[in-house]
Amino acid sequence: MDGDLSRFVGKKIGILTGSSYESVLMQHIPSALPEYFNSFTDETAAVKAGKIDGFLVDEPIARDIVNNTPGVTYIRKVLRADGYAFAFPKDQTALCEEVNASIAELEAGGELRRIDARWFGTDAAAKVLPDIRLDGKKGVIRLATNSGSPPFVYHKDGRLVGYDIDLVMRIADKLKKKLEIDDLDFGAIIPSLMSGRSDMAASCITITEERAKSVLFSNPYYRGGVVMVVASSPAAGEGGFWSGLKESFRRTFLVEDRYRLILKGLGVTVTISVLSAVIGTLLGFGVCLCRRASSLWASVPSRGFIQAVQGTPIVVILMILYYIVFGNVDISGILVAVVGFSINFAAYVSEMMRTGIEAVDRGQHEAAAALGFNRLQVFTRITFPQAARHVLPVFKGEFVSMVKMTSVVGYIAIQDLTKMSDLIRSRTYEAFFPLIATALIYFAVAYALTHLFSLVEARIDPKRRKRAVKGVVLS
Amino acid sequence: MIRIRHLSKAFGPNLVLQDVNAEIEQGEVISVIGPSGSGKSTLLRCLNLLERPTGGEILIDGINLLDKKTDVLKLRRKMGMVFQSFNLFSHLMAVENIMLGPVELLEMGRQEAFDESMRLLTMVGLVEKAFAYPDELSGGQKQRVAIARTLAMKPEIVLFDEPTSALDPTMISEVLAVVRRLAADGMTMMIVTHEMKFARDVSTRVFYMDEGTIYEEGTPRQIFEQPTREKTRVFIHKIRTFVFEIRSRTFDLYGLQGGVEEFGRRQFLPEKQIHDTQLVLEELILHKLLGRLADPVDLTVTVGFSETSGAIELMLAYQGEAYNPLEDSSEDLPLRLIRNMVLNGSCAGEAGKTHLRLTLGNNP
Numbered sequence: 001m002d003g004d005l006s007r008f009v010g011k012k013i014g015i016l017t018g019s020s021y022e023s024v025l026m027q028h029i030p031s032a033l034p035e036y037f038n039s040f041t042d043e044t045a046a047v048k049a050g051k052i053d054g055f056l057v058d059e060p061i062a063r064d065i066v067n068n069t070p071g072v073t074y075i076r077k078v079l080r081a082d083g084y085a086f087a088f089p090k091d092q093t094a095l096c097e098e099v100n101a102s103i104a105e106l107e108a109g110g111e112l113r114r115i116d117a118r119w120f121g122t123d124a125a126a127k128v129l130p131d132i133r134l135d136g137k138k139g140v141i142r143l144a145t146n147s148g149s150p151p152f153v154y155h156k157d158g159r160l161v162g163y164d165i166d167l168v169m170r171i172a173d174k175l176k177k178k179l180e181i182d183d184l185d186f187g188a189i190i191p192s193l194m195s196g197r198s199d200m201a202a203s204c205i206t207i208t209e210e211r212a213k214s215v216l217f218s219n220p221y222y223r224g225g226v227v228m229v230v231a232s233s234p235a236a237g238e239g240g241f242w243s244g245l246k247e248s249f250r251r252t253f254l255v256e257d258r259y260r261l262i263l264k265g266l267g268v269t270v271t272i273s274v275l276s277a278v279i280g281t282l283l284g285f286g287v288c289l290c291r292r293a294s295s296l297w298a299s300v301p302s303r304g305f306i307q308a309v310q311g312t313p314i315v316v317i318l319m320i321l322y323y324i325v326f327g328n329v330d331i332s333g334i335l336v337a338v339v340g341f342s343i344n345f346a347a348y349v350s351e352m353m354r355t356g357i358e359a360v361d362r363g364q365h366e367a368a369a370a371l372g373f374n375r376l377q378v379f380t381r382i383t384f385p386q387a388a389r390h391v392l393p394v395f396k397g398e399f400v401s402m403v404k405m406t407s408v409v410g411y412i413a414i415q416d417l418t419k420m421s422d423l424i425r426s427r428t429y430e431a432f433f434p435l436i437a438t439a440l441i442y443f444a445v446a447y448a449l450t451h452l453f454s455l456v457e458a459r460i461d462p463k464r465r466k467r468a469v470k471g472v473v474l475s
Numbered sequence: 476m477i478r479i480r481h482l483s484k485a486f487g488p489n490l491v492l493q494d495v496n497a498e499i500e501q502g503e504v505i506s507v508i509g510p511s512g513s514g515k516s517t518l519l520r521c522l523n524l525l526e527r528p529t530g531g532e533i534l535i536d537g538i539n540l541l542d543k544k545t546d547v548l549k550l551r552r553k554m555g556m557v558f559q560s561f562n563l564f565s566h567l568m569a570v571e572n573i574m575l576g577p578v579e580l581l582e583m584g585r586q587e588a589f590d591e592s593m594r595l596l597t598m599v600g601l602v603e604k605a606f607a608y609p610d611e612l613s614g615g616q617k618q619r620v621a622i623a624r625t626l627a628m629k630p631e632i633v634l635f636d637e638p639t640s641a642l643d644p645t646m647i648s649e650v651l652a653v654v655r656r657l658a659a660d661g662m663t664m665m666i667v668t669h670e671m672k673f674a675r676d677v678s679t680r681v682f683y684m685d686e687g688t689i690y691e692e693g694t695p696r697q698i699f700e701q702p703t704r705e706k707t708r709v710f711i712h713k714i715r716t717f718v719f720e721i722r723s724r725t726f727d728l729y730g731l732q733g734g735v736e737e738f739g740r741r742q743f744l745p746e747k748q749i750h751d752t753q754l755v756l757e758e759l760i761l762h763k764l765l766g767r768l769a770d771p772v773d774l775t776v777t778v779g780f781s782e783t784s785g786a787i788e789l790m791l792a793y794q795g796e797a798y799n800p801l802e803d804s805s806e807d808l809p810l811r812l813i814r815n816m817v818l819n820g821s822c823a824g825e826a827g828k829t830h831l832r833l834t835l836g837n838n839p
Contacts, residue, residue, distance in 0.1 A: 367562035372552035
């Protein structure tokens, strides 16, 4: 493919959100229309589907995409020569210096070239990380990365691997430090550095002036450039529909044991959902009690809480919790997600409970009180069983909607079901099969959980109960 | 057993009860009657603290209910309450409604509580509905279950708050029959009711409430036949009569008939007697009196019931030509119907108005 870019005038060109590609595009094709994407996988799919006419990407990644995806190629013209470097928070100058020194040593010793050959070569068996045990005598480096950029960083056999990881391990070994790796969305890497959650970032990051204002860069460890991926002339025959499907299944689930990623992600999704539902329900009950209290000190703040949470997108709540509230606390992302979703669930559930409780007619409270029941007994024996019956159908819906909502936790570096399927997509460059497979898994989970609730619902529905009194015999 | 002293209750600025004094002894059946808004239900609800009185004291077996140290829940168990709107627990079957209190509060074994509940259901005639949910029962059945639920706690007194006011006329008697039976068994009861005939038959004492206090009390005989105070007299007279004003020749006949019917039912009159009264009024007014009325039309119909003779008395006061159907010699159908049912009648002019009085026979 020649280097003539004039045919892209006025065409739609894909840009990775948060990347420096946009300025490159404007420099070469000022009249192009940039379209923003979150991953190269989506861009590859968009090119194949004809939604965009091309997208910009770093040359080594372009090579990887083209190797793995029939129907696309890249224009062999470097639009901008780039250096890739590690990024640090502004105040980590000492670490930056140490890393620079290590890079210089590795380059001088020829190690950098060997890493290069290993990860850009065609021998899949050679693509393994060095067998180094990091003892962490001199502390920990919290590394932010993005696993959607092979061959620099990607998942293989359930592990993060790639050029950058290989290099960082060798550097950490020299510095006698341990690594704690956070896999974030690309756009979340620089905020994570700036908030102090991460000490260092490695994700094939190009050095730009704009980024240099926010973060500190090491010396470049790899020199490449930006190229454009486009659709190639008619894709080679891909076989029949069924054999295509079979191949997609193999690539998505079986190659490199990728189904294990899916299972791991599913576990995370279910853990977050179930924990949040339990804690959120308890919290929601507390909020509901405060909301119903006669004291303004209780009811006004709880009403404020409900309105504030209901009016804030869950992604924003998660980001605030992750980067601000727990910004300086070493806490697992899953825990932050549980806190966030519990708060969110509580706000909705408390209002459901309130309507459920208020739907129980006051006369029954009075009748129970007149029999001599105290307030707690009235609640547990009379109000709660009836309110539960009113609330459960909506509660069920809210829970299922929360299970699906957890798919945004990728924003705070959690690898849930959605994130895992994104990772697989970033390896296979296949957009639809993993997406649809993920949708089916969500559907199955939601269906199973709904069914579970329906069983409970049937149990507390008086009309479906057996007409018998427990623990007695009819004389 | 219960002594009420200087009890008062205010809802904000509205004084509902003031200076109520009463004593209730074991075995008494007390009916509380009076116009609506006179504080009857509030008094009852104050007795088991569903409403907190603003002043005075309530002594139950010598213990002051309003003392902060008193265990209100325990005292409430001694006082059953039956509500106008039944208030059955809608998620429990009839028998479970009755068992709940004994099992949870009296710590009775489930089997014993169940057997006792079935016995009570038998007593109120609903044992075959033991496994029905409240929404599968009629109003009268619900109220009977509610009474059984109250009795299961073995109360020393049962408070009835208008137990039949929310019922269809056809269901009132089944509930009253159960209450009558309790009275016969010697249960101490306090009943707020609008069923005057029932109050009169069943109670040992009647409280007439007005102006936020017990305005007059006495035996049913004293209150219903010789009330001594002015407001009691007016009230008793009113419940014994039905008044309908006609101000135009195209008056609301159905309104009149409906009023007569409701009045008749309240007095427990047989269908036939109610129907006869409606017939006489219709024939008399439409065919005989309308033509004799002077303009502007001003006719007041009063229907009364004599407890002693069991007869219906009609009084029609109007401006216009004097008329007595018994002295009319014509032989048309309306007149024949009227004469068939009227025992005696008289017509006289009083204070510029014509007064026609008729007594209807109570013949089967």
